[in-house]
Amino acid sequence: MFDTCNCERSEDCLCAALSSYVHACAAKGLQLSGWRDGVCIKPTTTxxxxxxxxxxxxxxxxxxxxxxxxxxxxxxxxxxxxxxxxxxxxxxxxxxxxxxxxxxxxxxxxxxxxxxxxxxxxxxxx
Missing domain, CATH: 2.10.25 (Laminin)
Incomplete structure (x- = not known):
């Protein structure tokens, strides 16, 4: 949260942090879907x-x-x-x-x- 708020482009930093969290969960066998709904939607539209x-x-x-x-x-x-x-x-x-x-x-x-x-x-x- 601290890194995201201090980042120049806070949404990009938030999305990178969430993506890392989702990837860590996937590495442990937990697949998360829909986490981009309402936030971090750029990659889904590009x-x-x-x-x-x-x-x-x-x-x-x-x-x-x-x-x-x-x-x-x-x-x-x-x-x-x-x-x-x-x-x-x-x-x-x-x-x-x-x-x-x-x-x-x-x-x-x-x-x-x-x-x-x-x-x-x-x-x-x-």
Missing amino acids: CPKSMTYHYHVSTCQPTCRSLSEGDVTCSVDFVPVDGCACPKGTFLDDTGKCVPATSCPCYHRGSVIPSGESVHDSGAIW
Whole structure:
């Protein structure tokens, strides 16, 4: 409270303090939702157009690349945080937009495979 009141931009400092508190609770297994209601609403309204604000974002985000290849971030243990993420049923593409799976390109060994093309790999066609 002292730090918040002595801060030049008190609302920003208050929100940072509350966010730290929420993160500490999440680390102990207690997920808090709705804590931004009526206060600290800036982050909930500043998500990019195709994303929505979520109270519990993990490192394992649904990406277009993860549809074709395993995502190494999914094996990392991470305390959920609040922030912007793709809405359920959409995937983050390489341009940073959330799109339906049908709009995602295919990947093979890290490379994008354009729609309609196939890849020959060790006698197999992908």
